[in-house]
Amino acid sequence: MLRFASIFIASVAATVAAKPPALERLEPDKAADGDKSTLAWYDARLLPVEGKGWTDTAEFWHRLPARAKGVVRDPVWTLSTNTAGICVRFVTDAPKIAARWTVTSSNLAMPHMPATGVSGLDLYVRHEGQWRWTGAGRPGSTSSSEAVLVDNVPAGTHEYMLYLPLYNGVKSLEIGIPPTAQLFKPAPRAAKPVVVYGTSICQGGCASRPGMAHVAILGRRLDVPTINLGFSGNGKMEPEMADLLAELDPAVYVLDCLPNMTAEMVRERIEPFVRTLRKAHPHTPIVLVEQAPHQAARFLPSARERVDRKNAELRATFERLSDANVPQLTLVPGDRLLGVDDDATVDGTHATDLGFVRMADELEPVLRKLLK
Amino acid sequence: MLRFASIFIASVAATVAAKPPALERLEPDKAADGDKSTLAWYDARLLPVEGKGWTDTAEFWHRLPARAKGVVRDPVWTLSTNTAGICVRFVTDAPKIAARWTVTSSNLAMPHMPATGVSGLDLYVRHEGQWRWTGAGRPGSTSSSEAVLVDNVPAGTHEYMLYLPLYNGVKSLEIGIPPTAQLFKPAPRAAKPVVVYGTSICQGGCASRPGMAHVAILGRRLDVPTINLGFSGNGKMEPEMADLLAELDPAVYVLDCLPNMTAEMVRERIEPFVRTLRKAHPHTPIVLVEQAPHQAARFLPSARERVDRKNAELRATFERLSDANVPQLTLVPGDRLLGVDDDATVDGTHATDLGFVRMADELEPVLRKLLK
Helix, strand or coil: CCCHHHHHHHCCCCEEEEEEECCCCEECCCHCCCCCCEEEEEEEECCCCCCCCCCCCCCCCCCCCCHEEEEHHHHHHHHHHHHHHEEEEEEEEECEEEEEEEEEECCCCEEECCCCHHCEEEEEEEEEEEEEEEEECCCCCEEEEEEEECCCCCCCCCCCEEEECCCCCCEEEEEECCCCCCCCCCCCCCCEEEEECCCCCHHHHHHHHHHHHHHHHHHHCCCCEEEEEEEECCCCHHHHHHHHHHHCCCCCEEEECCHHHHHHHHHHHHHHHHHHHHCCCCCCCCCEECCCCCCCCCCHHHHHHHHHHHHHHHHHHHHHHHHHCCEEEEECCCCCCCCCCCCCCCCCCEHHHHHHHCCCCCCHHHHHHHHH | CCHHHHHHHHHHHHCCCCCCCCEEEECCCCCHHHCCCEEEEEHHHHHCEEECCCCCCCCCCCCHHHHHEEECCHHHHHHHCCCCCCCEEEEEEECCEEEEEEEECCCEEEEEECHHHHEEEEEEEEEEEEEEEEECCCCCCCCCCEEEEEECCCCCCCEEEEEECCCCCCCEEEECCCCCEEEECCCCCCCCCCCEEEHHHCCCCCCCCHHCCCHHHHHHHCCCEEEECCCCCCCCHHHHHHHHHHHHHCCCEEEEEEHHHHHHHHHHHHHHHHHHHHHHCCCCEEEECCCCCCCCCCCCHHHHHHHHHHHHHHHHHHHHHHCCCCEEEEEEECCCCCCCCCCCEEECCCCCCHHHHHHHHHHHHHHHHHHH
């Protein structure tokens, strides 16, 4: 315990100024007693969870509250059952960590996004003060998978973060460690989360694994909790979404919906959306993100013009709101979000890990300044 | 034709100093006459093909000659039927370009690599002197797919390069353009190719699309033909592979097999392999690439040590050969090949597009110097 305590002090110093809270040790799942496996299994719902904005959800791993059903459009509701951006945190001295998980859809992959990103798990460890990738849970061929995430871990107690699937739901998730090892619940982090509302790109399409969505990358770099409210094809900034987002109390709101909107929708919807948030949270920074260029736009004028029109509407909205003295608004230009080589996506629109790192590179300094 | 001629001069000025050769216009496939499609289809085998080291192949799209069967190990032979690194070049004034293709295996994707990379097509255009991505051919749900690669192309005649699937074979490939448009065969490029021999990573695992394997990226940046001799799990530097590679006459050989070898294999096999190439080609530069660190190696000593031992053997081999005055050898260190954030792979070993861009960043200046 002493060894762990010192690691804990160092690792959360940035977010928790007081002395480290006591760690609660977990007991393995009793239901797993009859299991012939040599591992002890723990229900991940008992661990601190980040990335959920609401606790009053219909199922534990949903992203919107149960009462949102019928209020938000059906596709938004369906997508809210995907676990994009949700992660569990734990501390263990285990030399080996495994997971077994069952996803809600047997469509484990998309043609342009591998099963590891759509339905897989992704493990990071805090190592020498930084979150470092340490193992992925690759899905098998059915909805239920079991995988060793990391093995031959050096002695000591380490702090981990396990990301859940980006484009699938989770029915059950268990963490497995050798019976002689101990699993601890770290205290919830004190920092307010960064909330990002957006499209398929925000949801993580098409990252190779859950930790490579740019919202997750930003969470690690800034060492703050994040809430991913990306809804593939359906980030359209309806008033009911503004009401839901206004219920949260984040450190920063990031609004990144242009790829799912027409220029007309941008003109009509963004100002009232921002005003709803601003009314509920007079001082919380709101970041408006322009759409990144289609990756063939340099060659294809039609692809360029479509995005240019929407970004022009967003800038006009930003100017109107600023002229009306709505405070704490930031506009992030889209032109360099994906870099300059036009190679940052799988299909012109959806970022690969390359695109997501570049998006994080652009957004990190903006958020770092606002979080100060 | 005048318009095209001037584009051609500008675009190949780097590799062809003389006046542009006449362009041969292709006739659409007669067999397609009965097709109800509104496109005219052309067999891609009639176009200039790059990335094939041999023409005496059993099937047109194979990477090794027919006589290699039974000489190389069976898995090497099987993998040589994958079209990694093969591309076709064409020139057209078409406002729309489509493709229809049939792959040899109905396993269109891998759990950690999407179908777009395993079985898809990838189109680049030469735009303002640089190769730029312009469209991908996403596979459908069966072995045969048809896709529009690009549409609404601006007027004029443009030069394209179409990459074939990385981890599947191709039975047939046709290019479709509107019947009123013309398809031309550009002259073969005069520059000798860069030949890269390696493992699954070299073959392109796990790029999101064929153009994002680092060998393809390097080919575009350096504007030279490349030959990808990556064999997943089977880049083991056997003497028969040295004999085959010695038959080629490249500008540079790049040998990047360590991930598939043990330290003992590195010690025993690399020196004779290099001597075979050197005997056949006394002055052709040979680049030996160290293995990049496993992306969890910072945290896991066992992962670090395994790679360190192999790299130490490679450095010792390089020193022995240099001491023996074997000329034109270059050693590329592995420690920065994947960057420093440990996020460049899908599974610790296989590069994503992020990892491939970083590998290209490290190898580009080395090759640029050797190609001068």
